[in-house]
Amino acid sequence: MANDRSRDIGPFTEQPDDDMIICRCEEVTKGEIRRAVHEGMYTIPEIRRYLRCGMGLCQGQTCAKLVKGIVARELKVSPAELTPATSRAPMRPMEMHILAKEEEDGTI
């Protein structure tokens, strides 16, 4: 069953480039992502919530595809089978005092 979290995905084996930083905003490495999959984080939202990759200033715009590829390879599935993490507003980081002005002229 595809969503059986006890299914065998084989053992975790170290790789020479595990120290490579994949999420630059939050400095998450390839090895950390691969290890998290073996700890049971089988979906992109779970990886994101567990390790913070894709939660930094760029909100995953740089690393989302790389993370997906690494997780898919570890699970031995096609990247197309993995649902991406939800994109969230705002599109770009915005100062609180600017975002707060949405109602400046008194109307919605």
Next chain:
Amino acid sequence: MERSDVLVVGGGIIGCATAYYLAKAGAKVTVLEASENIGDGGSSRNGGGVRQSGRDPRELPLVMYGIKNLWPHLSEELSVDCEYHQDGNLRLGKNEKHRQILQGLTDRAVAVGLDVRMIDGDEVRKINPYLSDEVTVASWCPTDGHANPLTTTLGYYKSARALGVHFITAEPVNAIKKVRGKIVGVTTPDGDFEADTVVLAAGYASRPLAAGVGIDLPMQKRLIEALVTEAQPHMFDQMLGTAEADFYGHQTKHGSFVFGGSSGLEPFNTDDGRPVTSSLTAPCICRGIMKYFPDLADAKIVRTWAGWIDPSADGVPILGTVEENPGLILACGFTGHGFGIAPAVGDQLAKLITTGKTDVDLTPLHYSRFHAKI
């Protein structure tokens, strides 16, 4: 068909924590989660409060038990950084009406033995110098705190899974099965799952499932929102709330601030079946925050999200056995403050299921408490 000792419906923090403590006690447990992701509801969408103050006296003994016995060593227990901080909770007020709300909450908590007291604006700013002069009163509970809901929820999942708990995601439960007056398991699109005990911990989705075995749980589904800033230099470690519930939240270990709040228009938002943010809400939360913390006006918002809470008719959880349905255990209706209490709920429900006894009396949270007003 799969057979376990206990089936848990719902893979949020309540379900994961219950499964973890059950597995630790030697039970064979299966967790069925409707979403593709573990902890995809309120467990991943809340403000991270691990709070006693502001709670109803009926649920206070349970959360006090968890803060005394479970939270202090939870990171070691689960082998994740739960980022637990026990640096107190300030519930802030600006006027006489707020003072009255805070005084009422404080009096009721003191009566149950909680160390919480009223303080004035100057004392508030000694604890947190970043608060504006508009704050004139607060309740202060030094043993409250906050933690990271994401790592805590997934930590329970990871540790339960390592103990042999069988988790299946994208596995929505259609119905609870009852044969000759006794609960025997559940049905899903993939077939039947059998167990002597079924724990219903599915948030609002618990309601139709309980209704299928004749129990109507008076709950609603309500949307609320949260936002997070970019990382800021370290400012303070307290958990914060307000008398008016304008916003609540804390500064995380990462440095970002997580604040939850609402626009007040949530019941009338467009509802497409998913918890989506409204363009009105985050600006409204920002305006609320800036009145209390003028220094945060330049902090950048990087992300906003929405989630559903499952308010019960009287604002406290529905927990425990169901006499009409032997084998059914309810764990829902947490009303938006289920995170901080979750370790205690999991621990006590596991004891209830494996020994028939609990350390904390769950009777005040029993579903049979709901009656018409006359």
